[in-house]
Amino acid sequence: MGSATETRVHYVTDARASQFTVQVSAGGLLSAFGHSPTIAIRDFSGAAEVDLEDISHSSLKVTIKPDSLAVRDDISDKDRREIERTMKMEILETDAYPEIVYECSKIDTNKAGEGQYSVTLNGDLTMHGITRTEPVTARVAMTGDSLRTFGTFSLLQTDYDLKLVTIAGGALKVKNELKFSFNIVARKKE
Numbered sequence: 231m232g233s234a235t236e237t238r239v240h241y242v243t244d245a246r247a248s249q250f251t252v253q254v255s256a257g258g259l260l261s262a263f264g265h266s267p268t269i270a271i272r273d274f275s276g277a278a279e280v281d282l283e284d285i286s287h288s289s290l291k292v293t294i295k296p297d298s299l300a301v302r303d304d305i306s307d308k309d310r311r312e313i314e315r316t317m318k319m320e321i322l323e324t325d326a327y328p329e330i331v332y333e334c335s336k337i338d339t340n341k342a343g344e345g346q347y348s349v350t351l352n353g354d355l356t357m358h359g360i361t362r363t364e365p366v367t368a369r370v371a372m373t374g375d376s377l378r379t380f381g382t383f384s385l386l387q388t389d390y391d392l393k394l395v396t397i398a399g400g401a402l403k404v405k406n407e408l409k410f411s412f413n414i415v416a417r418k419k420e
Contacts, residue, residue, distance in 0.1 A: 237283040241377045241416035243276035243292070250274055250294075251302065253409040267305070267313055273298030278377065278416060285347055285370075289335040297324040321393050322358065330357045332364070345372040349379075358390045368412075375418035382411045 250271040273295035281287040297318055301310045318324045334353025342348050347370045355364040368381035386406045387394060395404045 239280045240419045241278045242419045244415045247415040250412045255405040268302045270300050270302040285339040286337050292332045294330040296322045360390045377416045380413040384409050
């Protein structure tokens with residue numbers, strides 16, 4: 231095998247050791263009394279091909295099952311069921327769109343120490359039948375046989391033709407911006 235092959239390492243997400251959440255914010259006249267839920271993304275998988283000689287030539291793919299989204303906050307079971315039902319059936323339409331996929335093969339990198347990098351992923355996000363380029367800034371740390379990446383990013387629901395939920399005749403509504411937070415661990419796979 232050539233040296234190019236030997237410098238590429240395949241990593242697979244360890245979802246149990248990882249956290250991936252979405253913060254939804256409320257707006258409108260009654261937003262001070264409203265709930266801004268944190269949603270846990272429970273079922274996601276990912277794989278990365280990392281070029282150890284030049285991280286910018288790496289690639290990754292993350293797949294989320296939107297039907298796995300769950301409200302993480304301490305709220306009543308009735309409210310939890312209603313928020314989750316609305317999110318899955320009316321907003322994400324998980325029956326018609328069972329996956330959300332982020333694919334990236336263009337990475338801007340800055341070395342931040344031994345095995346540590348600041349990266350900007352310039353990938354394509356496909357959600358609700360729409361694909362858009364979404365840059366994601368993250369920190370990456372590689373140690374031994376594991377890779378850890380963490381960061382935050384935001385996106386607008388209307389960019390993906392997602393319905394903005396309104397309650398109480400518009401006095402309480404979900405804001406367009408969603409804020410994502412991730413701390414993902416991946417393990418080297420032979």
